[in-house]
Amino acid sequence: xxxxxxxxxxxxxxxxxxxxxxxxxxxxxxxxxxxxxxxxxxxxxxxxxxxxxxxxxxxxxxxxxxxxxxxxxxxxxxxxxxxxxxxxxxxxxxxxxxxxxxxxxxxxxxxxxxxxxxxxxxxxxxxxxxxxxxxxxxxxxxxxxxxxxxxxxxxxxxxxxxxxxxxxxxxxxxxxxxxxxxxxxxxxxxxxxxxxxxxxxxxxxxxxxxxxxxxxxxxxxxxxxxxxxxxxxxxxxxxxxxxxxxxxxxxxxxxxxxxxxxxxxxxxxxxxxxxxxxxxxxxxxxxxxxxxxxxxxxxxxxxxxxxxxxxxxxxxxxxxxxxxxxxxxxxxxxxxxxxxxxxxxxxxxxxxxxxxxxxxxxxxxxxxxxxxxxx
Amino acid sequence: xxxxxxxxxxxxxxxxxxxxxxxxxxxxxxxxxxxxxxxxxxxxxxxxxxxxxxxxxxxxxxxxxxxxxxxxxxxxxxxxxxxxxxxxxxxxxxxxxxxxxxxxxxxxxxxxxxxxxxxxxxxxxxxxxxxxxxxxxxxxxxxxxxxxxxxxxxxxxxxxxxxxxxxxxxxxxxxxxxxxxxxxxxxxxxxxxxxxxxxxxxxxxxxxxxxxxxxxxxxxxxxxxxxxxxxxxxxxxxxxxxxxxxxxxxxxxxxxxxxxxxxxxxxxxxxxxxxxxxxxxxxxxxxxxxxxxxxxxxxxxxxxxxxxxxxxxxxxxxxxxxxxxxxxxxxxxxxxxxxxxxxxxxxxx
Numbered sequence: 001x002x003x004x005x006x007x008x009x010x011x012x013x014x015x016x017x018x019x020x021x022x023x024x025x026x027x028x029x030x031x032x033x034x035x036x037x038x039x040x041x042x043x044x045x046x047x048x049x050x051x052x053x054x055x056x057x058x059x060x061x062x063x064x065x066x067x068x069x070x071x072x073x074x075x076x077x078x079x080x081x082x083x084x085x086x087x088x089x090x091x092x093x094x095x096x097x098x099x100x101x102x103x104x105x106x107x108x109x110x111x112x113x114x115x116x117x118x119x120x121x122x123x124x125x126x127x128x129x130x131x132x133x134x135x136x137x138x139x140x141x142x143x144x145x146x147x148x149x150x151x152x153x154x155x156x157x158x159x160x161x162x163x164x165x166x167x168x169x170x171x172x173x174x175x176x177x178x179x180x181x182x183x184x185x186x187x188x189x190x191x192x193x194x195x196x197x198x199x200x201x202x203x204x205x206x207x208x209x210x211x212x213x214x215x216x217x218x219x220x221x222x223x224x225x226x227x228x229x230x231x232x233x234x235x236x237x238x239x240x241x242x243x244x245x246x247x248x249x250x251x252x253x254x255x256x257x258x259x260x261x262x263x264x265x266x267x268x269x270x271x272x273x274x275x276x277x278x279x280x281x282x283x284x285x286x287x288x289x290x291x292x293x294x295x296x297x298x299x300x301x302x303x304x305x306x307x308x309x310x311x312x313x314x315x316x317x318x319x320x321x322x323x324x325x326x327x328x329x330x331x332x333x334x335x336x337x338x339x340x341x342x343x344x345x346x347x348x349x350x351x352x353x354x355x356x357x358x359x360x361x362x363x364x365x366x367x368x369x370x371x372x373x374x375x
Numbered sequence: 376x377x378x379x380x381x382x383x384x385x386x387x388x389x390x391x392x393x394x395x396x397x398x399x400x401x402x403x404x405x406x407x408x409x410x411x412x413x414x415x416x417x418x419x420x421x422x423x424x425x426x427x428x429x430x431x432x433x434x435x436x437x438x439x440x441x442x443x444x445x446x447x448x449x450x451x452x453x454x455x456x457x458x459x460x461x462x463x464x465x466x467x468x469x470x471x472x473x474x475x476x477x478x479x480x481x482x483x484x485x486x487x488x489x490x491x492x493x494x495x496x497x498x499x500x501x502x503x504x505x506x507x508x509x510x511x512x513x514x515x516x517x518x519x520x521x522x523x524x525x526x527x528x529x530x531x532x533x534x535x536x537x538x539x540x541x542x543x544x545x546x547x548x549x550x551x552x553x554x555x556x557x558x559x560x561x562x563x564x565x566x567x568x569x570x571x572x573x574x575x576x577x578x579x580x581x582x583x584x585x586x587x588x589x590x591x592x593x594x595x596x597x598x599x600x601x602x603x604x605x606x607x608x609x610x611x612x613x614x615x616x617x618x619x620x621x622x623x624x625x626x627x628x629x630x631x632x633x634x635x636x637x638x639x640x641x642x643x644x645x646x647x648x649x650x651x652x653x654x655x656x657x658x659x660x661x662x663x664x665x666x667x668x669x670x671x672x673x674x675x676x677x678x679x680x681x682x683x684x685x686x687x688x689x690x691x692x693x694x695x696x697x698x699x700x701x702x703x704x705x706x707x708x709x710x711x712x713x714x715x716x717x718x719x720x721x722x723x724x
Contacts, residue, residue, distance in 0.1 A: 103714060117627075118622065122617070122621070204580075207580075209581055212582070217510045218508070222509040223509050223511075226511060
């Protein structure tokens with residue numbers, strides 16, 4: 001304790017760290033000279049013009065063709081001038097939007113305005129292209145490209161225009177495969193895949209409105225035929241909950257393909273059926289158990305138990321980073337059948353089996369090709 | 376019909392005490408080819424009915440048969456199907472008016488030798504609203520779940536009786552129009568009072584698809600159906616669909632998303648406060664929405680609405696006294712200091 005009081009004396013007349021009192025010692029005041037109090041404020045205004053000059057140079061380089069933004073009409077702020085705010089803002093804008101930030105920002109504001117005032121259009125299924133493209137699909141990009149590293153084959157089998165029915169296997173406990181297929185199709189062809197969803201999807205709050213905005217509609221023959229004859233690219237997962245909620249031990253074994261309703265819809269509208277095999281989705285949430293009684297209570301088809309869920313809580317919701325392969329098979333034509341083909345159950349069953357076999361075979365060959373689940 | 380060209384049509388319009396019925400009757404009386412319009416209702420209309428001769432008769436009792444015979448009516452336009460019990464006094468009275476009234480009217484028409492045409496204003500509510508609905512209902516489809524009560528059930532029963540009448544009197548042309556929600560500056564209906572609320576309650580997590588018909592299109596399609604020779608059932612709606620979220624944004628109104636049981640509670644409070652008249656089927660509609668296909672209206676009935684769904688709503692919204700929101704002004708202010716993205720992009724190529 002006694003030592004602490006000795007320390008300031010040890011400065012030997014130099015301006016020390018202070019004795020704890022607010023005033024510097026007399027000795028240090030004499031040493032610093034009369035200019036000392038002013039010097040404490042002087043350095044602050046000096047760097048500001050320096051920064052401003054730097055940004056103005058940057059700004060001029062960035063938009064030589066545009067008139068520079070005016071700053072005169074803005075009232076100066078209490079501490080920092082409007083010009084400083086503006087230059088900081090411009091630097092930020094250039095950082096975020098690149099050199100073309102002004103039109104970019106204007107475009108973004110126009111988008112914001114449309115969303116705020118509701119001046120956008122949806123189609124009769126409630127599909128909101130802007131939301132689907134700019135928010136839903138854009139947010140899937142990192143998951144698809146970085147997490148699952150999706151590799152796509154046979155994209156040329158998707159028609160560039162006109163109706164077609166993409167039929168895929170379904171797996172993974174949570175229908176991420178549907179979202180990833182939507183993303184991949186849009187990424188590769190620029191077309192929107194319109195998924196057909198179970199009625200549970202449209203009964204759930206939030207999910208139902210997102211599904212409709214993302215382009216989905218109910219999986220019923222009326223909607224399927226309406227979309228296909230409207231020239232849309234429609235996606236269907238005929239295994240339904242049997243496929244997505246099957247135990248991990250049964251992975252890559254196709255379940256029953258519904259009642260062949262999707263084939264009847266394709267036959268009626270004469271559109272090609274494009275088989276799609278998805279490898280990798282089975283491993284994202286390995287379903288090792290189910291709680292049927294809780295599922296019945298909640299009115300859902302199954303309550304999954306995976307090696308991570310519910311044991312790790314929210315962390316268990318993170319899908320395992322398996323490597324995905326998507327292979328679009330050769331289209332199966334349906335326009336060569338007679339008009340009444342859709343009402344011939346035998347034919348419908350045969351085509352259904354043909355589609356199912358095609359997907360199953362290509363699943364097996366993709367699995368043989370795959371060296372590891374994770375790479 | 377040869378009577379059409381000679382201008383000797385005598386039209387009986389039911390439900391003229393209400394605004395849309397009264398205005399339609401007036402409009403029809405001014406039409407060429409229509410000699411006389413007889414308006415019928417249990418209570419006299421509050422406003423001027425012009426050239427329409429009003430007969431105070433309750434369609435629930437057989438007096439209506441005498442009116443048909445005395446006036447030598449050849450066309451009946453049935454518009455007195457009410458959606459909410461509010462104006463009638465109670466659910467019991469509403470059902471009496473809707474169902475028993477229609478039965479009496481149809482019974483009288485069946486006896487009448489002069490009746491040749493029948494136009495029934497029905498509603499798309501007959502299709503119900505559920506999670507299992509197809510995106511667009513065509514006339515051939517029915518509700519996924521039969522309505523157990525309320526307006527939807529009334530309308531389903533009324534349409535059933537009308538079909539029975541059409542079967543028993545094949546010489547009478549029967550046209551049923553299933554209209555989407557009618558909206559316009561003058562319309563007072565459950566949906567218009569809903570959109571006039573200062574804060575709009577919505578069902579949390581659901582964004583229903585809506586379709587509207589403009590009130591002038593309602594008048595036009597009814598007039599068209601009176602003059603037309605086409606029998607059958609037709610969906611009538613403006614082009615396109617809107618989402619409820621879009622509609623409230625265009626109104627610049629705040630919303631309160633509530634879980635669906637809570638919306639029911641709020642609805643009954645609003646009802647007792649006489650601010651809005653909610654019906655149970657409206658709650659389903661505001662959860663799941665509905666779309667109706669109007670291909671037959673165009674091709675078979677040959678009717679083209681002048682207003683699309685969006686235009687109808689815009690016309691309605693212009694009467695609700697909306698103002699720009701602060702956030703919108705901020706966005707506008709920022710956008711005005713920036714170059715136009717389209718022209719800037721074009722210059723840059």
